[in-house]
Amino acid sequence: MSESIDRQLAIDVKGVTRVFPGRVTALAGLDLNVRYGEMVAITGPSGCGKSTLLNILAAIDSPTSGSVIVAGHDLAHIHDLSGYRRHEVGLVFQLHNLLPQLSTLSNVELPMFGCGWSAHQRRTRALELLAEVDLSGCEQRLPTELSGGERQRVAIARALANEPKILLADEPTGSLDSASTARFLDLLKRLESGGMTIVMVTHAPDVAANAQRVIEMRDGTVVNESVAK
Amino acid sequence: MSFFLLITRNVWSKKARSIGLTFAVAFAVLTVVTLGVTSSGLEQSAAAIISVGKADFTVVQKDVSDTLASTIDTQQLAGLRHTPGVTSAVGVLVEIEHINADNPVFIEIGISPGDFAGFGVRVVAGSAYAPTAAHEVMLGWRAAANLGLHVGSRFDANGTWNTVTGIYSTGNAFGDAGAMFPLPAIQGYNRVPGIVTLAFVKVAPGTSVAAVTRRVAFAQPVLTTIRTAAQFGRADRDLIYLQAAVTGSTVLAILIGAVIVGNTMLLSLFERTHEFGLMRAVGWTRRRMVALLLGESLLLALMGAALGVALSFAVAAGLAHLPALKGVLHPNFTEDVFWRALYTALGMTLIGALYPTIRAALLSPLKALSYE
Ligand SMILES: Nc1ncnc2c1ncn2[C@@H]1O[C@H](COP(=O)(O)OP(=O)(O)OP(=O)(O)O)[C@@H](O)[C@H]1O
Ligand SMILES: [Mg+2]
Numbered sequence: 001m002s003e004s005i006d007r008q009l010a011i012d013v014k015g016v017t018r019v020f021p022g023r024v025t026a027l028a029g030l031d032l033n034v035r036y037g038e039m040v041a042i043t044g045p046s047g048c049g050k051s052t053l054l055n056i057l058a059a060i061d062s063p064t065s066g067s068v069i070v071a072g073h074d075l076a077h078i079h080d081l082s083g084y085r086r087h088e089v090g091l092v093f094q095l096h097n098l099l100p101q102l103s104t105l106s107n108v109e110l111p112m113f114g115c116g117w118s119a120h121q122r123r124t125r126a127l128e129l130l131a132e133v134d135l136s137g138c139e140q141r142l143p144t145e146l147s148g149g150e151r152q153r154v155a156i157a158r159a160l161a162n163e164p165k166i167l168l169a170d171e172p173t174g175s176l177d178s179a180s181t182a183r184f185l186d187l188l189k190r191l192e193s194g195g196m197t198i199v200m201v202t203h204a205p206d207v208a209a210n211a212q213r214v215i216e217m218r219d220g221t222v223v224n225e226s227v228a229k
Numbered sequence: 230m231s232f233f234l235l236i237t238r239n240v241w242s243k244k245a246r247s248i249g250l251t252f253a254v255a256f257a258v259l260t261v262v263t264l265g266v267t268s269s270g271l272e273q274s275a276a277a278i279i280s281v282g283k284a285d286f287t288v289v290q291k292d293v294s295d296t297l298a299s300t301i302d303t304q305q306l307a308g309l310r311h312t313p314g315v316t317s318a319v320g321v322l323v324e325i326e327h328i329n330a331d332n333p334v335f336i337e338i339g340i341s342p343g344d345f346a347g348f349g350v351r352v353v354a355g356s357a358y359a360p361t362a363a364h365e366v367m368l369g370w371r372a373a374a375n376l377g378l379h380v381g382s383r384f385d386a387n388g389t390w391n392t393v394t395g396i397y398s399t400g401n402a403f404g405d406a407g408a409m410f411p412l413p414a415i416q417g418y419n420r421v422p423g424i425v426t427l428a429f430v431k432v433a434p435g436t437s438v439a440a441v442t443r444r445v446a447f448a449q450p451v452l453t454t455i456r457t458a459a460q461f462g463r464a465d466r467d468l469i470y471l472q473a474a475v476t477g478s479t480v481l482a483i484l485i486g487a488v489i490v491g492n493t494m495l496l497s498l499f500e501r502t503h504e505f506g507l508m509r510a511v512g513w514t515r516r517r518m519v520a521l522l523l524g525e526s527l528l529l530a531l532m533g534a535a536l537g538v539a540l541s542f543a544v545a546a547g548l549a550h551l552p553a554l555k556g557v558l559h560p561n562f563t564e565d566v567f568w569r570a571l572y573t574a575l576g577m578t579l580i581g582a583l584y585p586t587i588r589a590a591l592l593s594p595l596k597a598l599s600y601e
Contacts, residue, residue: 060510060594086512093598099504101242106230111511119231158511 016066028220041208044217090159097155149180254533257486284429320425336407339415355380355395366391369405387418490581506597534574
């Protein structure tokens with residue numbers, strides 16, 4: 001099996017289907033390759049399976065059939081799912097990313113539990129990450145005391161907690177105004193130039209235009225690919 | 230942030246739930262602890278009569294509902310005195326009388342002045358009464374202080390007037406809050422000539438107390454021997470019923486508490502489904518989720534236990550001041566009580582939290598995240 005893993009590819013999806021109970025086919029034999037360091041946008045109409053794909057890549061859902069290899073891990077045969085979620089991928093959702101009762105700092109620390117770090121090490125790392133997303137000074141604020149754009153940047157800081165190779169974002173700018181979106185995209189571009197692999201689902205063409213490649217989905221498969229820049 | 234701090238944050242942020250659970254645990258603990266301290270207090274008060282006499286063991290009639298209902302006649306007492314190994318057997322009559330609203334359960338002991346020394350009675354003012362005198366009484370120093378009486382005062386009891394000839398001290402709070410009468414006089418007032426309630430037995434030095442009690446039990450099967458306060462509890466049927474009621478109420482309190490805890494945790498689980506999904510999605514293991522939720526439960530249990538014990542102090546103090554229980558109930562807060570509070574709180578919380586915790590840990594992250 002290990003021979004079939006292409007070391008150049010961050011994400012190697014082949015013939016993936018996902019059929020939900022009630023015979024809803026969310027993914028219908030989807031193929032997708034993403035190289036390390038690439039920034040890819042996935043677009044398509046509502047219900048075409050974008051979130052389903054992202055959830056499978058994040059190992060919080062599994063395909064009905066097909067193979068999914070992410071960062072060299074065949075997700076069908078992975079032993080430590082929690083470890084994979086913690087270290088290999090970072091996740092950003094559209095909404096409700098943060099735990100409302102925890103401070104910004106604690107939210108960023110959340111994925112670091114279980115890494116064998118001390119409370120001090122977690123704190124130091126989280127402060128670094130918050131500085132990276134331009135949120136120094138907001139450490140003790142609760143999520144409700146942040147703007148939508150700030151919250152999404154906290155979510156990115158959390159996603160980067162354990163230095164994943166791949167960032168997965170599901171409509172991260174869906175709830176942001178244009179100024180916040182621009183700032184968020186700046187951050188993504190900075191990560192991209194640092195070598196991060198990014199897969200972002202978005203409805204908005206101007207957001208997708210920031211990616212190296214735009215993948216268009218329909219009815220559970222890829223129907224078109226275009227190089228944006 | 231440490232794991233413990235995360236637990237406290239979660240408990241703190243869900244205030245309504247935390248307060249509700251703390252009180253649920255506290256009320257169960259309150260029930261268990263208050264029953265425990267009052268029943269062991271009652272047991273001790275009753276057993277105190279026995280420890281008034283500094284004997285090797287005490288003899289009462291077997292199978293009486295209440296130790297004070299025990300009757301031992303002259304013949305039985307003589308039999309005790311003639312049991313090999315017995316050096317003395319002092320018969321005393323014990324009565325409870327309602328003197329006034331402040332002294333609803335006043336203890337009266339009929340005892341011959343010749344037995345004072347062996348009984349540990351010291352005359353601290355005035356003098357002892359004559360062995361067969363009528364209308365004479367000695368008051369314990371606590372009773373004298375409570376009633377505001379002195380040597381020479383008149384004390385109405387047993388349906389007659391009595392003159393206080395002296396004040397005594399036994400060193401036992403219960404005994405010192407009562408009065409002593411010449412034995413024949415009090416037997417006469419109560420129309421039980423020759424009858425005593427208890428016999429305090431001393432054995433010859435070097436003789437096995439256990440062997441002597443066996444001899445007594447063999448020779449006089451209608452009598453039973455008591456060596457410790459705990460045995461006293463077993464001889465008194467009222468106390469046996471009381472202990473059974475305490476055990477039953479304890480189990481019930483824990484079960485009801487566990488149901489409340491479980492129900493509240495389950496509701497909280499639905500409310501927190503999204504949160505749990507998020508934690509699983511960012512790489513929390515099931516084991517860590519269980520540790521977090523059990524940690525929260527444990528913290529709530531400890532808070533509930535502390536509150537419950539504090540409340541039970543107040544309630545027990547209140548009960549001790551009830552007119553009907555005045556002087557009888559001395560709440561007995563022993564170390565044992567605190568352990569019981571802790572076991573109760575931890576037991577009910579763990580039983581109640583187990584199912585919701587396991588459910589939370591087994592949630593599929595995807596389903597949890599899409600739960601609204
Ligand atoms: N848990 C589920 N059970 C049943 N059907 C589901 C489930 N999740 C998604 N679906 C269905 O699968 C299809 C794809 O859903 P998905 O969420 O991937 O779409 P999407 O492309 O992300 O849409 P949107 O742009 O609206 O977010 C939809 O038809 C949806 O109804
Ligand atoms: Mg979606």
